Amino acid sequence: MLLEVENLAVEVAGKRVLKDINLSIAEGETHVLLGPNGAGKSTLFLTILGFPNYKVVNGTIKFKGQDITGLTTAERVKLGIGVSFQTPPAIRGVSVGDLLKIISNQEVSDELNPRMQELAKQLKFSDEFLNRDVNLGFSGGEVKRSEILQLLAQMPDFTMFDEPDSGVDIENVELLASEIGTLLDKDKPQRSRKRSGLLITHLGYILNFVSADKAHVLIDGVISCSGNPSEILEDIRKNGFNGCVECAQCL
Amino acid sequence: MDVLNVRNVYEDAERAKDKKAAIGADVTIENFTDETVNALDMIDDLDDLSKQTKNDLLKVGVDTDEKNRAGSFLQVDQSNIFTNNAISSSVEVMNIGIALEKYGWLEDYLWNVVKPDADKYTAKTALREQKDGVKSGYFVRSLPNTCEVMPVQACMFISDEDIMQTAHNVIIAEENSELHLITGCATGDDVSSAMHVGVSEMYLKPGSKITFTMVHNWAEQVEVRPRTGIKLGDNSTYINNYILTSPVSTLQSYPTAYCNGKNSRAIFQSIQGGKKDSIIDVGSRALLNAEGARAEVISRAVAQDESKIYARGHLSGTVPGVRGHLECSGLVLSDDSLIYAVPELEASSANLELSHEAAVGKIDEDEINYLTSRGISEEDAESMIVRGFLNMDITGLPDELAEQTQNMIDMSLDGM
Numbered sequence A: 001m002l003l004e005v006e007n008l009a010v011e012v013a014g015k016r017v018l019k020d021i022n023l024s025i026a027e028g029e030t031h032v033l034l035g036p037n038g039a040g041k042s043t044l045f046l047t048i049l050g051f052p053n054y055k056v057v058n059g060t061i062k063f064k065g066q067d068i069t070g071l072t073t074a075e076r077v078k079l080g081i082g083v084s085f086q087t088p089p090a091i092r093g094v095s096v097g098d099l100l101k102i103i104s105n106q107e108v109s110d111e112l113n114p115r116m117q118e119l120a121k122q123l124k125f126s127d128e129f130l131n132r133d134v135n136l137g138f139s140g141g142e143v144k145r146s147e148i149l150q151l152l153a154q155m156p157d158f159t160m161f162d163e164p165d166s167g168v169d170i171e172n173v174e175l176l177a178s179e180i181g182t183l184l185d186k187d188k189p190q191r192s193r194k195r196s197g198l199l200i201t202h203l204g205y206i207l208n209f210v211s212a213d214k215a216h217v218l219i220d221g222v223i224s225c226s227g228n229p230s231e232i233l234e235d236i237r238k239n240g241f242n243g244c245v246e247c248a249q250c251l
Numbered sequence B: 001m002d003v004l005n006v007r008n009v010y011e012d013a014e015r016a017k018d019k020k021a022a023i024g025a026d027v028t029i030e031n032f033t034d035e036t037v038n039a040l041d042m043i044d045d046l047d048d049l050s051k052q053t054k055n056d057l058l059k060v061g062v063d064t065d066e067k068n069r070a071g072s073f074l075q076v077d078q079s080n081i082f083t084n085n086a087i088s089s090s091v092e093v094m095n096i097g098i099a100l101e102k103y104g105w106l107e108d109y110l111w112n113v114v115k116p117d118a119d120k121y122t123a124k125t126a127l128r129e130q131k132d133g134v135k136s137g138y139f140v141r142s143l144p145n146t147c148e149v150m151p152v153q154a155c156m157f158i159s160d161e162d163i164m165q166t167a168h169n170v171i172i173a174e175e176n177s178e179l180h181l182i183t184g185c186a187t188g189d190d191v192s193s194a195m196h197v198g199v200s201e202m203y204l205k206p207g208s209k210i211t212f213t214m215v216h217n218w219a220e221q222v223e224v225r226p227r228t229g230i231k232l233g234d235n236s237t238y239i240n241n242y243i244l245t246s247p248v249s250t251l252q253s254y255p256t257a258y259c260n261g262k263n264s265r266a267i268f269q270s271i272q273g274g275k276k277d278s279i280i281d282v283g284s285r286a287l288l289n290a291e292g293a294r295a296e297v298i299s300r301a302v303a304q305d306e307s308k309i310y311a312r313g314h315l316s317g318t319v320p321g322v323r324g325h326l327e328c329s330g331l332v333l334s335d336d337s338l339i340y341a342v343p344e345l346e347a348s349s350a351n352l353e354l355s356h357e358a359a360v361g362k363i364d365e366d367e368i369n370y371l372t373s374r375g376i377s378e379e380d381a382e383s384m385i386v387r388g389f390l391n392m393d394i395t396g397l398p399d400e401l402a403e404q405t406q407n408m409i410d411m412s413l414d415g416m
């Protein structure tokens, strides 16, 4: 297993948000995490990432066989975890271009490498855009595209996307989905895929464009149901998340 | 100096010789030594300076090769050791004493926008002048209807322990001219304690523009008291940029722009990094006294270690239709450091627009977390955010100078 979450319980600001999470993602697999607003999806994402305010009160997180529960965020990222945020903060004086160079292990004073320049173009970013302070005054779509571009610089082994489809118009969702596909080895036959991912979405919209191997439904801090993505999605579309609350049989 | 006597300059100074400044720690002037004026020999070329001194000057924006410069002036302690007035036909650069010999009218510009009895530091400067003549400091002037895009570089350097350096500078932009200055102030590497008082008086004639970019790099026990006044004529623009990122003992200044001309505009931009136990008290004041006058004050401050930064701003509107905006942002990086933002707005007429924004706090954790999620260590993330925060876009400079200024800022921030 690439990622193994066992019996995970997490507190945020003194409140127990995640109760007893078990989740395993194998090499080459894409999983999707569904669930209503406030269920704890972002909390799980940020806990796997290792943000300081997410206190693991029980359980472990293993990545590539190593227990990473005590590692800092930067250390986890160095091991091959990458993320795209739903609403990342703006940082004054730190440009998208600078970040891309740092992530690509380039000197900030050097020109951005040709591969990233090409990818920036594909994601419809101009040179001026690369000089802008990251996330400062970006539109919803620009935020998402900049997140994906940074991930393309990093090419992580395991990528988590928090609501990559929220606030993005249809045309851009397809563009994003194709780059997300690149990050998840979707251009390769299933058996030879190496990269894995976790797509977090409360709408499931992105699944029209990116295929997933397995879906999980998170409700009120517990995974109430796991299984075939299209079946689960269809059920949610028919019955809403209410059906999942009692759905024990799919476990 | 008959005119100055008639104007009671020295009498006023005499009366103010023990007058504490309105703000800032009181410095005991007597702890520092008086130097003989022009005791040091002139040099023929900035290249003749020691490698060490050249390096010190480079840090404050002084290029000893004089590349892309319109002129140079260097004062070491109380001696003017180098002047280059031959580069540009549009600007004049001279020692103030020599300029006064050449231009009889220049006396009228002395002690005009800075008062000799403002405090004991201005008084001391004036009383030294009474004794030795007005000989320390520079005179820079742009001729009417000229536009020299390259900057004049002027430098005040303190080379020895316990020296009290004074200078009296006069800068004049004649009608419809443009003048750019880079001024660097520094102490030699083996100097730990000293005092610097620089009186600067600037005059912008109608339609002129001055940009004045100052970089300071003092030693840890240096007391600094610049005293600056700026008088703006009709349709003139003054841009003041100030950069300080190295430790100092105490530094207090409050340059004041008198926007007396219609549609005159003053912009103050400052970058301050407080380190060790520095006490930095920098303000900017604009008096909007004529129709259409505008002022903007933007400052960014980062306090580290045990430093204290007082970021002041004062805008005063006395006639209708003027506009002003103050903006101060500060980051406090340690529990023992402090930033105190004091924005003051004073409106004594109806129908004018003055505003301010101030935000002081610690680094936003979300920003650090965001960068660590790209694999950047927490420590590196913090320093990137601090640099980014201080690295403000300086407006109003010609392209070449903007680039050089950016390099100067980068160099200053490297030390952060």
Ligand SMILES: Nc1ncnc2c1ncn2[C@@H]1O[C@H](COP(=O)(O)OP(=O)(O)O)[C@@H](O)[C@H]1O
Binding pocket: A012, A013, A015, A017, A035, A036, A037, A038, A039, A040, A041, A042, A043, A044, A053
């Ligand atoms: N930093 C926080 N402080 C306080 N409560 C939080 C914080 N982060 C999340 N929560 C709470 O945890 C629950 C789950 O939130 P979240 O993980 O953002 O849900 P989702 O992403 O599924 O919409 C919510 O009730 C939310 O209010």
Ligand SMILES: [Mg+2]
Binding pocket: A041, A042, A043, A086, A162
């Ligand atoms: Mg969420």
